[in-house]
Amino acid sequence: MNQIIRPAPVRRSVIVKADRARAFAVFAAGMDRWWPRTHSVGSSPQRRVVLEPVAGGRWYEIGEDGSECPWGKVLAYEPPARLLLAWQIDADWRYDPSLVTEVEVRFTPLAEGGTRVDLEHRDLERFGDKAEIVRPMLDSPGGWQGLLALFGGVADG
Amino acid sequence: MRRAILERLGRGPQPVGRLAEGLPVSRPAVSQHLKVLKEAGLVQDEAEGTRRIYRIDPAGLGEIRRWLDQFWDDALTAFAAEADRMDEATGKGDNA
Numbered sequence: 001m002n003q004i005i006r007p008a009p010v011r012r013s014v015i016v017k018a019d020r021a022r023a024f025a026v027f028a029a030g031m032d033r034w035w036p037r038t039h040s041v042g043s044s045p046q047r048r049v050v051l052e053p054v055a056g057g058r059w060y061e062i063g064e065d066g067s068e069c070p071w072g073k074v075l076a077y078e079p080p081a082r083l084l085l086a087w088q089i090d091a092d093w094r095y096d097p098s099l100v101t102e103v104e105v106r107f108t109p110l111a112e113g114g115t116r117v118d119l120e121h122r123d124l125e126r127f128g129d130k131a132e133i134v135r136p137m138l139d140s141p142g143g144w145q146g147l148l149a150l151f152g153g154v155a156d157g
Numbered sequence: 158m159r160r161a162i163l164e165r166l167g168r169g170p171q172p173v174g175r176l177a178e179g180l181p182v183s184r185p186a187v188s189q190h191l192k193v194l195k196e197a198g199l200v201q202d203e204a205e206g207t208r209r210i211y212r213i214d215p216a217g218l219g220e221i222r223r224w225l226d227q228f229w230d231d232a233l234t235a236f237a238a239e240a241d242r243m244d245e246a247t248g249k250g251d252n253a
Contacts, residue, residue, distance in 0.1 A: 026239055091221055
């Protein structure tokens with residue numbers, strides 16, 4: 001019954017009117033301006049998101065109480081074409097330096113103007129290396145909320 | 158009801174009969190809910206003798222994947238709004 005599940009990467013795309021250089025700048029250096037404040041793993045409400053604009057740079061959030069909560073790091077910083085991030089938040093919503101999943105963001109100029117932004121979050125099977133992955137998700141209030149919101153009709157039916 | 162079933166399974170693997178004991182619905186109804194949960198990738202089942210034991214999917218990769226899918230969808234939507242807002246604010250002259 002137990003089979004190895006190798007999930008497909010998560011892929012999302014969006015088209016913006018901005019040119020490639022601006023799109024890259026808003027995504028990377030300007031991340032704090034658009035990152036949804038609800039997308040936080042810190043214990044304190046999120047005040048700021050920081051992505052250091054250099055390969056090897058840190059990627060973290062700062063809470064209202066001044067505490068820093070690391071998310072991962074910048075693996076490649078190649079404006080205006082590509083950004084490669086290490087997402088190191090595990091299913092327990094905690095930073096885990098031993099967990100590395102990749103988030104690649106590509107910026108492609110469109111002939112008619114504007115830019116297509118393709119995001120791929122891969123290596124998801126690495127989450128599965130952590131035992132008891134679902135339990136903490138279910139136990140944390142945020143985890144439940146996220147899970148239930150996600151499954152909406154399925155979970156509440 | 159399915160939330161209640163998930164919470165019970167969170168305490169450990171159980172057969173349908175035992176799950177149904179503490180719930181105000183019939184055993185066939187519990188089976189039906191389990192079927193939906195299984196299709197959603199939330200639970201797994203395993204034959205043990207003549208009965209089936211249900212448990213929460215231990216890898217949970219389906220859930221993680223779906224969660225991240227929604228997460229990045231929200232994030233990119235917010236990003237696009239900001240990028241377009243900046244574009245409007247600075248005028249098209251920059252790009253012309």
